[in-house]
Amino acid sequence: MTPVSSHSPHGQSPLRTVQVLGGGNAGSSVHVRSLASGLVARGVRVTVCAPTEADHLYDFSGVGAEHVDVPRSSDPGSVAALRAACADADLVHAHGLHASFRAVLALSGRRTPLVVTWHDRAYAEGARAHLVRLLERRVAKAASVVLGTTSALVDRARRTGARDARLAAVSLPGPRRTAENEHADTERLSPKVRAELGATGRPLLIAVGSLDRHRGYEVLLDAARVWRRLDPLPLVVIAGEGPLRGELQRRIEEEGLPVRLIGRRDDVRELLAAADLAVLPSRWEARSVLAQEALHARVPLVATEVGGLPELVGDAAELVPYGHPQALAEAVVGLLGDPDRCELLRERGVRQAATWPTEDETVAQVLSVYDELTQPRPLI
Incomplete structure (x- = not known):
């Protein structure tokens, strides 16, 4: 160098x-x-x-x-x-x-x-x-x-x-506290966070990012329609703000979708620690912060196979084509029903994160x- x-x-x-x-x-x-x-x-x-x-x-x-x-x-x-x-x-x-x-x-x-x-x-x-x-x-x-x-x-x-x-x-800068304290805090807070979000006794999916067209949230809502009949019913929580909020909220209400928009948040690590899966349905991503946070937090990730994501996550996430709600839904439902696959992705995520600068x-x-x-x- x-x-x-x-x-x-x-x-x-x-x-x-x-x-x-x-x-x-x-x-x-x-x-x-x-x-x-x-x-x-x-x-x-x-x-x-x-x-x-x-x-x-x-x-x-x-x-x-x-x-x-x-x-x-x-x-x-x-x-x-x-x-x-x-x-x-x-x-x-x-x-x-x-x-x-x-x-x-x-x-x-x-x-x-x-x-x-x-x-x-x-x-x-x-x-x-x-x-x-x-x-x-x-x-x-x-x-x-x-x-x-x-x-x-x-x-x-x-x-x-x-x-x-x-x-x-x-x-991706790490937390400003020690890893041990961070882990202890998130373990203690996770049930509280899930309760506040309305996800007690049901799977919790987290998506994070601005409510813009390229984030692919319309596709995520389409996928949520596919798993509406699951029992228990998974809850999708989207953290972020943007111009599509009104349009997305109208769809959620009119179609009765199990999705919540919670606005911009500064506690993404806590949200991820409480989640069963992270979802990234974007049309294009570079070095996604959410993808990195999810792998660091040992949270299985379902993401679109676009932009820099395959290069970033390797084999440590379920990758699906952009714009295919059925493929996105099948990947999510498949992981929710396969704890062994989820554990494999967690282990791969730790190894993949160790390769990042x-x-x-x-x-x-x-x-x-x-x-x-x-x-x-x-x-x-």
Whole structure:
């Protein structure tokens, strides 16, 4: 691995980096917090540019980073605020498409290296889909390095015009308490959580993610219709908010489906610990946080065979085609009736999770990219 250091190109002061977030994606926000913590511990100066509410949720300041409030992209002052925050940066690292595009605009006319991480695809339909493709092309061509969290995203960046696209090591940060305490707490809380959700004496299925079209929740509701006659009747709990809430709630009520929408939650680990199965019916996923959390928690996972999921979970989950409610229902019903298969998936999940990069490995890879872009090259 490339040697890493925390010094600027002139060796006179610590490397100064700016991390840019759009503020809407939980996975990228958790990653930036972990990255900021590791970089600060290695002597790097870190400024996180994100909306104030993101700092309240993820506490970037609490790990030693400076937080600068930069409004969401819909605010006309966001680019100017970001340009000011990046004025003395040795390197800027943006996360997600919209944050990356703002970083490109903010760095216009400057020679500051720009690293971009694509954590997931940006979703859009109709005329907006064309705009997204234009933004992707502009960002990919402007970035010094594009890091993709899956092979598919790396390939997409290369097709879009990136001069240097690489696979990123992105870890899932562990709980901030000890594993023993975490296990003891979840064991004690699980019956209480199940009771609060209305799942006492019946199987509990957990899905987590924004209520957007690409999450595939319409397919999950179709599958729930298939197992409505099971006894005991499984309950599906979906944690998340988004534009489809009204539409999904109407279907649940009109069709009498055993599904509950519980809104955005910050206790996903506790929800998973109480669950019999985790379900991920998405049209596309990159390095899904839910999939990683489920395998870490030893919860059998049923997921669609799309995007980066097969690469991420290997043989440690039941994979089904996207958009096939019957296949999704059969996989769920099959696991609920096969405790031996569930135990096998739990054991495979532990082994698969052990192959994922650690937080230290993630920070080391990112810092090696930073050094490559900021260290002076010898004259030939």
